[in-house]
Amino acid sequence: MNDSLTDNNTTADASDLHDLVDPPVREALRRSSIHVETLTHDLKEKAQEAEALKGALNFEIVKYKQVVEREETLKAEKAAIGARLEAMSAGGGRAEEVAQLTSPKHADSDHQTTAINKILSQYGFSPLDSTSNLTDKLSEILQESKQRGLAIQNLRDNVNKSHNESFTAEKTSVGLNAMIERLEREKEILKAEKEKSDNTLSAFKKKAATEIRKLKSDKENLTIKLQQSSNRVKAKESVIDKLTSKLDSTSQKEKQNLEYSKTVFSSLQNRGPRLGSQSDTKALEVIGMYEANKGKMDDEMHALRSEVRELNEALRVKENNMITREIGGVMDNAGESVNRLKGRVEEVEGRNRELEGRRSGLERKLTKMENKQVDVKERLRVTRDENTNLLLELQSRPTVKQYKSAERRIDELERKLYAAVEAAQESNDVKELKRHMNTKTLIEQDKANHRLRLERLDAIPREISKEILKQTCRELDISDATLIAPCIRKMSKAMLLLPRLENFINDVCGFVFKHSTDKENKKGSKVNRRTMEDVMPVLKNWEKQLNEHGKSSEFKAIIMSELCRRSVVPKKTGLFNRAGNDTDYPGLTADMSEEQALRAIRDLVELEKSVMAREDLYRNAEEVVSKNPDLFVNRVVLHFRYLFGVKHMEGVFPKMNEVYLFVNEMNAFIRELRSMFGIKSSMPTASVVKMMLEVASELEKTNQLAAMGAGGEVGEEEEELENYVVM
Numbered sequence: 207m208n209d210s211l212t213d214n215n216t217t218a219d220a221s222d223l224h225d226l227v228d229p230p231v232r233e234a235l236r237r238s239s240i241h242v243e244t245l246t247h248d249l250k251e252k253a254q255e256a257e258a259l260k261g262a263l264n265f266e267i268v269k270y271k272q273v274v275e276r277e278e279t280l281k282a283e284k285a286a287i288g289a290r291l292e293a294m295s296a297g298g299g300r301a302e303e304v305a306q307l308t309s310p311k312h313a314d315s316d317h318q319t320t321a322i323n324k325i326l327s328q329y330g331f332s333p334l335d336s337t338s339n340l341t342d343k344l345s346e347i348l349q350e351s352k353q354r355g356l357a358i359q360n361l362r363d364n365v366n367k368s369h370n371e372s373f374t375a376e377k378t379s380v381g382l383n384a385m386i387e388r389l390e391r392e393k394e395i396l397k398a399e400k401e402k403s404d405n406t407l408s409a410f411k412k413k414a415a416t417e418i419r420k421l422k423s424d425k426e427n428l429t430i431k432l433q434q435s436s437n438r439v440k441a442k443e444s445v446i447d448k449l450t451s452k453l454d455s456t457s458q459k460e461k462q463n464l465e466y467s468k469t470v471f472s473s474l475q476n477r478g479p480r481l482g483s484q485s486d487t488k489a490l491e492v493i494g495m496y497e498a499n500k501g502k503m504d505d506e507m508h509a510l511r512s513e514v515r516e517l518n519e520a521l522r523v524k525e526n527n528m529i530t531r532e533i534g535g536v537m538d539n540a541g542e543s544v545n546r547l548k549g550r551v552e553e554v555e556g557r558n559r560e561l562e563g564r565r566s567g568l569e570r571k572l573t574k575m576e577n578k579q580v581d582v583k584e585r586l587r588v589t590r591d592e593n594t595n596l597l598l599e600l601q602s603r604p605t606v607k608q609y610k611s612a613e614r615r616i617d618e619l620e621r622k623l624y625a626a627v628e629a630a631q632e633s634n635d636v637k638e639l640k641r642h643m644n645t646k647t648l649i650e651q652d653k654a655n656h657r658l659r660l661e662r663l664d665a666i667p668r669e670i671s672k673e674i675l676k677q678t679c680r681e682l683d684i685s686d687a688t689l690i691a692p693c694i695r696k697m698s699k700a701m702l703l704l705p706r707l708e709n710f711i712n713d714v715c716g717f718v719f720k721h722s723t724d725k726e727n728k729k730g731s732k733v734n735r736r737t738m739e740d741v742m743p744v745l746k747n748w749e750k751q752l753n754e755h756g757k758s759s760e761f762k763a764i765i766m767s768e769l770c771r772r773s774v775v776p777k778k779t780g781l782f783n784r785a786g787n788d789t790d791y792p793g794l795t796a797d798m799s800e801e802q803a804l805r806a807i808r809d810l811v812e813l814e815k816s817v818m819a820r821e822d823l824y825r826n827a828e829e830v831v832s833k834n835p836d837l838f839v840n841r842v843v844l845h846f847r848y849l850f851g852v853k854h855m856e857g858v859f860p861k862m863n864e865v866y867l868f869v870n871e872m873n874a875f876i877r878e879l880r881s882m883f884g885i886k887s888s889m890p891t892a893s894v895v896k897m898m899l900e901v902a903s904e905l906e907k908t909n910q911l912a913a914m915g916a917g918g919e920v921g922e923e924e925e926e927l928e929n930y931v932v933m
Contacts, residue, residue, distance in 0.1 A: 248396060255389065467493040485589040489582050496575045503568050510561050517554055524550070625668065711738055718744050766798065769806045821856075828855045 467490050471479050479486040604612070640648060655661060663671075675687055682693045715738050722744050798806075831840045843858065850861045876894060880887060885894060 246400065253393065463494055463497060464490070466497060470497070483589075485585060489586060492578060492582055496579070499571065499575070503571070506564070507568075510564070514558075514561070517557070521550070521554065629668075715741055762800075762803075765807070766803060769798070769803055824855045831855070 468479060470493050471486070471490060479490055666674075675690075678690055679685065679687060682690060684690070684693060715736075718741050719736055831843055834840055835844060846852070846861075847858065850865065852858055852861050876891060879885065879894060879898065880889070883897070885897070
């Protein structure tokens with residue numbers, strides 16, 4: 207909460223004083239805030255990671271407890287199984303008890319059955335219905351013992367696996383504890399860094415506050431200075447406005463003077479001044495100076511005249527006052543007044559003399575200006591003469607059109623001269639080239655030139671020759687004129703070989719069109735209209751047929767090799783039934799005919815159909831039995847499958863055959879036993895089995911006595927045993 211308030215205050219200060227803080231201080235504050243935010247984010251991530259690891263550790267601890275509990279349960283089960291095994295080992299003499307119960311000493315079968323059922327019930331087995339089920343029960347006991355051994359082995363494997371899991375869980379818990387400790391240390395380090403960053407941020411805030419106060423005072427001073435500067439600027443602007451207005455008036459005046467000077471110049475020269483003429487510019491300047499001085503003199507004369515008028519008026523007033531005073535009898539200060547008037551008159555006369563001097567000076571200046579005007583007029587006359595001469599010279603020069611025409615004519619003449627020079631140079635090059643040729647070649651060229659009259663080509667214009675050469679290069683598709691002769695030689699050779707090529711094409715096309723199939727001939731309306739472009743489709747079709755024929759041969763060889771794998775050809779579906787043979791034939795050989803291979807494939811297809819039909823028959827029977835289990839026939843089938851463990855309908859008939867065979871074998875075995883031991887046929891099968899068990903026990907005892915006694919005694923016992931059996 208405090209951190210958030212601090213951040214908010216910092217943001218507010220920064221937003222209010224953003225323009226007052228120096229860029230370095232602002233950058234330092236920004237970096238420190240970013241660093242604090244980064245540390246806070248990292249601390250939060252580490253805390254979340256620690257919480258996730260704690261949750262994972264708790265889950266592993268719970269899992270470890272479950273493994274320990276499971277291990278204890280397995281130990282208890284192991285102890286129980288061990289006790290049970292000890293009990294079973296302690297009851298190992300039960301087989302002897304069973305043997306004793308089945309020995310001849312126990313003649314009472316009910317007592318034997320009761321004792322056996324008691325032993326079986328002690329070890330968790332179901333009792334016997336009769337002594338005839340003793341063999342099945344012994345098999346069941348052995349099977350149960352085997353299953354219990356497997357269960358014990360599985361329990362031992364589970365115990366070992368639980369030990370491994372507990373060891374892995376302990377190792378994982380140790381690693382997680384170490385990781386949690388490391389995260390705690392990192393958390394403490396991050397907290398210390400955060401505190402350090404907070405202290406640094408507070409120091410920066412204090413420094414920033416000091417800088418802000420200083421900047422505020424500087425801002426106030428700068429505001430005052432800015433106000434003063436603005437006042438000065440306003441004063442200067444007013445002065446500038448005055449100067450601007452004065453400059454405008456001056457420029458307007460100058461413009462008027464310039465217009466007046468142009469008017470005077472026009473009146474003197476009877477034309478306007480030219481812009482680029484220096485003499486006209488100088489004349490305008492002289493006129494402007496004269497008019498400016500004249501204006502100044504006029505102003506001065508006007509001022510002097512006004513001043514003289516004022517002085518005359520003042521003098522008149524003074525004289526009137528004096529006359530009035532004289533007339534009024536006030537003559538006390540007449541001498542003084544006269545002196546004053548005389549002094550005034552002298553002053554006025556001095557002023558008049560000064561004005562006369564100034565007037566004479568102005569007249570002299572005016573005389574000089576008139577002299578300058580005469581000089582200017584003379585220069586103007588000379589300038590007019592020069593202008594007239596220049597006009598005459600300009601009229602004598604050619605016009606722009608004539609000048610351009612002359613330039614074109616000069617360029618054309620230069621090109622002709624250059625072409626002539628090039629032609630002369632080329633002729634020299636040709637002559638130089640002919641020097642390196644042998645005389646025979648030159649003679650042949652001259653004869654050919656004379657025979658073809660090629661000397662007429664020299665009269666052809668150059669442009670026409672160039673155009674013919676360009677057209678030849680375009681036709682031959684070449685960019686170098688020196689390649690024309692080699693190209694023509696190649697074309698001549700090709701034209702010489704053209705008849706042979708034509709004969710070859712005719713022969714090939716005739717052969718292809720002659721041996722093409724009817725289907726290929728139908729592609730064109732008439733055979734005579736077919737061109738050599740029609741040959742390639744036919745050849746491609748032949749190539750395709752050859753490829754297909756190769757594939758067909760390969761496929762035929764594969765089919766023949768697979769058919770040769772048959773060991774015997776059945777009589778009913780044999781390949782030679784048409785020949786009248788009724789016996790089986792050996793497997794087909796590699797040199798069999800296509801008809802034999804086709805018959806073999808048909809036999810295989812028929813066999814597949816019969817097998818599939820049989821499978822469909824069993825599948826349909828399965829569906830019928832599952833849909834109608836209440837029918838008596840279906841109940842009989844289901845009961846038979848349940849008794850003999852037949853899972854699918856396909857196994858019913860094999861299982862029936864197996865049971866039938868087993869019953870017949872057992873009946874034959876019983877008959878053989880009865881015939882061997884002289885037992886009556888009316889004696890039950892159970893009695894026969896009981897007698898066989900007694901015989902087996904007696905044989906075992908006899909073998910034991912044989913190991914202990916002499917051979918003669920053994921023979922006597924065997925005779926007694928035979929007599930006993932016969933009886």
